[in-house]
Amino acid sequence: MSINFFQGICFAWAFIGIVTRIVMTVKKDSFKNWALNSAYTPKQKKGYYVVVLATYIVVAFTWYKIFTIDVQFSWIIGLLTTVTVAKVSTAVFNYQVFRQFVVTMLNDDKKLLGLHVGILIFSALLILMGLYLY
Numbered sequence: 001m002s003i004n005f006f007q008g009i010c011f012a013w014a015f016i017g018i019v020t021r022i023v024m025t026v027k028k029d030s031f032k033n034w035a036l037n038s039a040y041t042p043k044q045k046k047g048y049y050v051v052v053l054a055t056y057i058v059v060a061f062t063w064y065k066i067f068t069i070d071v072q073f074s075w076i077i078g079l080l081t082t083v084t085v086a087k088v089s090t091a092v093f094n095y096q097v098f099r100q101f102v103v104t105m106l107n108d109d110k111k112l113l114g115l116h117v118g119i120l121i122f123s124a125l126l127i128l129m130g131l132y133l134y
Helices: 005-026 028-039 048-068 074-093 095-107 109-133
Strands: none
Touching: 005 028, 005 048, 005 074, 005 109, 028 095, 048 074, 074 095, 074 109, 095 109
């Protein structure tokens, strides 16, 4: 079975969503400490710009693939990845607001549970898209 680009995006994105939820649940306290003291420190790290650039490249390449190969409904992944650019851009260019969001989520179990459920549902939809849509 060969996997096309759009299936690969679906499966990789779902994998990341599911694995991060598992890690955040199993290693709750150590994940929280890592997130607040290493990943989302009060002072923004320069490496975040690399993440933004990588995201822009993936989105641009996705749209390139949409226009150069004939895969029905490929535009859906294009739209979803484009929305990700907004999230990543906010995380970098409005870092303190994004960091406050992270702090709030990690310190409020009810909100964090809602985030986990939302991401797991999104991941399940991505898997279904990878299996049945592409």
